[in-house]
Amino acid sequence: MARSFPPDVVVLDSDTLLHARLGRGRSEPRVLQAKTWRVPADTFTSSIVTPELANEGALADVLRRVKNETGRWDKASLLLPDSWFRINLIDLPALPDRRQEAEEVVRWSLKRTLPIDPTGLRVAYEVLSKGTEGVKLLVLSATEKTLSAIERLFAAAGIEVILIEPVGLNIWNAIAVREEATTNDRLFLYVRDNDFTTAVVRGPQPLFIRSRNLSGERSLTQEIRLSASYLRDTLRTGGVEACWVAGRSVDEDLAAAVREEFSADVKPVLLRDFAETDAADVSGYDAELTACTGVFTG
Numbered sequence: 001m002a003r004s005f006p007p008d009v010v011v012l013d014s015d016t017l018l019h020a021r022l023g024r025g026r027s028e029p030r031v032l033q034a035k036t037w038r039v040p041a042d043t044f045t046s047s048i049v050t051p052e053l054a055n056e057g058a059l060a061d062v063l064r065r066v067k068n069e070t071g072r073w074d075k076a077s078l079l080l081p082d083s084w085f086r087i088n089l090i091d092l093p094a095l096p097d098r099r100q101e102a103e104e105v106v107r108w109s110l111k112r113t114l115p116i117d118p119t120g121l122r123v124a125y126e127v128l129s130k131g132t133e134g135v136k137l138l139v140l141s142a143t144e145k146t147l148s149a150i151e152r153l154f155a156a157a158g159i160e161v162i163l164i165e166p167v168g169l170n171i172w173n174a175i176a177v178r179e180e181a182t183t184n185d186r187l188f189l190y191v192r193d194n195d196f197t198t199a200v201v202r203g204p205q206p207l208f209i210r211s212r213n214l215s216g217e218r219s220l221t222q223e224i225r226l227s228a229s230y231l232r233d234t235l236r237t238g239g240v241e242a243c244w245v246a247g248r249s250v251d252e253d254l255a256a257a258v259r260e261e262f263s264a265d266v267k268p269v270l271l272r273d274f275a276e277t278d279a280a281d282v283s284g285y286d287a288e289l290t291a292c293t294g295v296f297t298g
Contacts, residue, residue: 006075007032009292010066010159011167012150013081014044014051018285019066020292021073025276029293033070034279037062048116050084050143056153063157077163077295078150079288080142082211083195085166086121088113088139089206095127095135106139114141122147128205138206140166163295168197168211170294171246171287174274176201177297184241187262190287191220191247191254198227200235207235220249221257228261240264246287 011018021033040058044051053059067073090109096102106125110118121141128136142164151161168190175188183203190197193214200208208231214220240262245255246269255266271277271286275293282289 005077005163005295006073008073008076009079009295010076011079011288011291013039015039015041017062017066018288019070020279020289021070022275022292022296027276029275029296031271031275031277031279031282031289031292034277034282034285034289035070036285037066047143047146049086049114049121049141050080050146052143053146053149053153056149059150060153060156063153063159067157067159074158075160075162076154077165078154078161079165079167079170079291079295081192081195082166082168082190082197083192083213084142084146085211086110086114086139086141087166087169087209087211088137088141089128089209090125090137090139092135092137095130095137106137110139110141120144136205138209140169165295166197166211167288167291168199168246170291171269172199172201172244173294173297174290175244175269175294176204178274179242182241187240187243187258187264189224189243189245189247189250189258191245191249193249196220196223196247198224198231200231200240221253224254224257225261242267244269246290248284248287 007022009020017037017039019035020031023030023032039062043055043058045054103123106123107118122144123141125137125139128138147164154161171190172188186201188199195211195213197211199206243258243262243264244267258266269287269290271289274290
């Protein structure tokens with residue numbers, strides 16, 4: 001566990017809250033506790049970027065029950081669905097050294113890609129590369145109003161949120177730290193019931209990241225085939241070295257489509273490959289619990 005964070009991680013979705021407590025294992029992180037709670041259906045409502053927290057009392061009640069049933073802890077990392085963020089790869093000619101000025105430049109660049117005023121977003125970024133040709137950034141943005149309301153309710157329950165990031169990013173953190181160095185392309189898919197994330201990484205650098213909602217007009221397999229066609233045409237991505245696929249909705253039809261489109265074997269994300277566990281019942285949450293381990297490796 002390389003990054004120094006509190007051992008408690010919360011994965012919050014519109015209908016579920018997962019709490020995990022991690023510790024050091026013999027060779028991998030150990031999941032000491034893992035439990036889920038149902039989040040009432042009216043807690044969040046859809047919005048343009050991040051869902052709006054419509055029923056604060058419902059989430060506050062869930063957090064009280066979580067604290068009552070999991071023992072004493074006062075800090076946690078919080079992971080949210082990829083679809084609650086806008087994840088952008090941005091190229092800039094330069095980036096100011098002062099953080100405030102740099103953030104203003106990043107916000108200005110987001111105006112071209114986002115359907116809302118970026119001043120209402122919380123923005124975080126990481127410099128991926130910097131040279132004479134410019135600066136490449138990974139930028140995360142989410143609605144400030146929603147994040148602030150969630151943080152306030154966690155604080156009222158006695159929990160300080162010290163990190164907020166997407167689930168998919170941290171699944172990839174867990175994968176990447178175990179992969180040998182390569183200059184080839186790797187594909188990552190994180191599939192959920194109503195959305196999916198696609199990422200292509202060339203060597204250590206992400207080339208493409210996109211989270212899309214599933215509308216029902218096309219099947220997930222059709223969406224994957226369309227994505228494959230786009231990636232081949234835009235990024236000149238044909239065969240890839242490895243295809244990592246995470247999520248409960250992955251079936252053999254999807255795996256077959258990935259193998260056919262990208263000419264590579266599919267590697268499922270299974271918790272046993274990333275962590276030891278003492279938790280009694282973690283079935284169905286391999287992706288999310290793997291993401292919890294990724295918090296400490298990114």
